[in-house]
């Protein structure tokens with residue numbers, strides 16, 4: 001990634017001893033150094049969401065209030081789960097991108113984006129809830145900030161979030177959106193997002209492992225039509241292991257088989273017909 005816009009002179013203003021000190025601090029349970037406050041996720045997410053809204057070519061947002069409300073209601077239910085750490089700090093909201101791509105992504109601070117192509121591909125409300133919960137887990141576990149911290153280093157981030165460097169944050173957000181590197185999740189982060197998606201959904205009305213129906217369908221169909229899943233597989237590495245891990249969680253929690261009462265296929269069909 002291009003780091004040429006880093007203002008090294010302001011890094012030098014930070015006492016070296018301070019940088020050494022924070023580099024020895026251990027990460028908190030988000031895997032993020034404690035100095036990177038959740039308010040940084042919000043700041044970066046805000047910047048990214050503005051740029052996404054302005055780039056109507058790449059991200060044509062669907063102006064369908066009813067559809068958006070349907071998704072937002074599911075998000076609002078999921079974030080009531082006791083495992084969600086930042087339900088109050090982050091502003092969890094969802095947007096639909098009017099494109100045929102089969103994918104969804106999250107940006108720090110609470111913003112989830114779902115492509116229309118994915119909504120049309122899904123077969124139950126529980127599958128949609130699983131995807132939304134998975135994206136919420138990426139946000140709540142601060143996976144993007146962890147990735148950025150690893151890629152750019154501590155001193156870069158300390159500099160980036162200094163109040164006087166607002167324009168640098170804007171440039172950084174542009175760079176992130178161009179590269180989309182922060183959306184490419186590691187396998188560990190994918191598994192963690194699947195695992196927490198399952199835990200969050202355990203306290204909702206939706207079958208908590210419906211994601212595996214979706215994974216199975218994609219893996220099967222990708223053998224004949226791999227190109228339609230190119231984007232989702234590049235940002236969400238998917239193989240049989242993801243299904244296997246969900247099966248283990250189902251077994252460990254003693255979850256009964258899915259039924260229409262917790263999949264909501266019929267209601268989802270009606271939703272799909274309305275968009």
Ligand SMILES: [Zn+2]
Pocket residue numbers: 134138185189190193235236
């Ligand atoms: Zn993911």
